[in-house]
Amino acid sequence: MERSPRKIDAVRNTCRIIDVLRERGNAGITEISEELDFSKSAVHGHLATLQDEGLVVKEDHSYSLSLRFLDIAEQVKNGIADHEIVKDEVNNLAEETGEVVHFATEEDGRVVYLSKASGDDAVETASKIGKRMPMHSTSLGKAILAELPQARREEIIERYGLPEQTEKTITDAERLHEELAETSERGYSIDDEENILGVRCIGMAVSVPEADVLGALSISGPSRRMTDERMETELSEQIAQAANVIEVNSRYS
Template sequence: MARNIPRQVDSARKTCRIINMLQEQGCVGVTELANELNISKSTVHGHLATLTDEGLVVKENHTYRLSLQFLRIAESVKSGVADPDTVREQVRELADETGEVVHFGAKEGGHVVYCEKDRGDSAVQTVSKIGERMPLHSTSLGKGILAELPRNEVDQIIQEHGLPERTPNTITDVEDLNHELDKTSSRGYSIDDEENIPGVRCIGVAVNVPGTETMGALSISGPSRRMTDERITNDLQEQIAQTANVIEVNSLYS
């Protein structure tokens, strides 16, 4: 049976490519956009003129950049997961308390997307960025989310996205991942044991906000030598659980 593939619009794809390049490069001229994207200058100019007229792009001299309207769009998207102000405040407080890197992320398709990030005084530098998509199976954020999902949905995600190896510690076997998700459910938190970034260990918990369709999660990340089992069990487990609860309650009544 032939697959029913929705019709795609080439002009919309070109607009998305232009927006993505503006996001990556900042201020860019028509010629550079045309050369990088292999699109005619007249076509690029037409798309930019439309985006500028809609307020999504700003022209500065002979270059173009994304407008600040994307901030409003981003905050609106975040509010569909949890109250953005509460998340921002709680992530900052948890980073201050633990001294480590704290992330809040949300499930989108077969990935987890970073929505908020803050660094404590002792935190190591990480390359993670807000808006970046990461695998579910190799991150504590993602495993916390997967443990909350029905197993048939987990199986579907694995079938579609696989279990790619990020480090030698990444779980790449379905049976092993299911066992790990069982452990996550029973103890109430997930662990990324250098499975996403070598030398970095993380604890994560899911954040469930009734009335929203998107599943969120919190994580604390730090050097493996600091993120010991003892510290996770005695300190971080309770701290991250309390923060998740504050986000859930405040988002519910915001």
């Protein structure tokens, strides 16, 4: 039987301190100590080490995350696809459609937003860069799931289940598999108010031959504008063109 690797509590505690700084923006030793129930000396030691590594900055008696995280994030995003190309295509698609456009990838069985742009008619949602979302209830997630091997799909469903996000969310595994088969046949996925009531989305996977799926693009808007006809005759063509540009550039980058 495979043994679980040994976990390092000190590293876990450092991550919790980073999370506090991420959520608060900045905080002092006493605030962090009280929130996490760590001793002040332990918090100070972690922060001093993070500061020495350039991961936090100190101003007076307050600490905040440094811009080094921005450099790390850019490297991670460019490891998936050329982020400048992705950003350009997301912006162009938002301008063309007037709606909200996202690019996301799958990590650890979740959809993670990497890029977002809003057109002139966009209805804003709570999505933001770095946010993790369920795969089964989003057009992004369903587009990616439709490209994954069956075993990987089952693994994700087994781990996270199919929790209800709205009354329209698909919560039955058999029905989800049927939906993914329809997605593959159609060439694009649909979120039919399954994640947010009143909002429909079209999604399309972005992939290159002999490689894992890079991610997916989506266009989101109010259900009255995001009709089946518009998706089929207009939006599917626009999103396919954007996906192709990213795929071609990723193939030769």
